[in-house]
Amino acid sequence: MNHHKSEPTYTIGELAREFNITPRSIRFYEEQSLMSPARTGQNRIYGNKDRVRLKLILRGKRLGFSLAEVKKLFELYDSNPDSAVQLQTMLQLTEQKRAVLNQQLEDITTLMSELDDVETRCREELSELKRGNIA
Incomplete structure (x- = not known):
């Protein structure tokens, strides 16, 4: 008993436009077996x-x-x-991703603080130069 309405279909061009990516990207995802469209002749x-x-x-x-x-x-x-099982896996992946992002955030915070130090030193030396305090 196959009485579901025929579902909408899309061409590669329509999907590319809808998601603002190139048809080439979509073909790449197919090569990676992430998608498997039906084919009629040459058309997906x-x-x-x-x-x-x-x-x-x-x-x-x-x-x-x-x-x-x-x-x-x-x-x-x-x-x-x-x-x-799917949800557990997704949770694991999001946890890992969050750990990576937190590490990056920490690295960025450290770098910003180092930049602050450099900036402060430069400004201090500049203002001393302007006052003529450096021989």
Whole structure:
């Protein structure tokens, strides 16, 4: 009994425009087995699942996930109907990502503080030069 409405389909150009990326990027994600559109002849036909995947790939990228990490999640979704496992994995990944970002934040804070010191020293020496206190 296959009585679901025919779902919308998209061309590669439509998806590229919608997400503001190049068709080449989409083809690359296919090569990496992140998406698998149907084909008629030379043309790719993307369904809703592909569109959702593309959205998730781009969100993952924005959050700093590697394509390998995104792929791992997709494989989990495909092979494992148990959403608890998926959610656990996602939580692990977000924890790791957060740890990396916190480290970067710490590094940036340290650098900013060092820049403050350099700036302060430069300003002090400049004002002494202007007062003619340095021979």
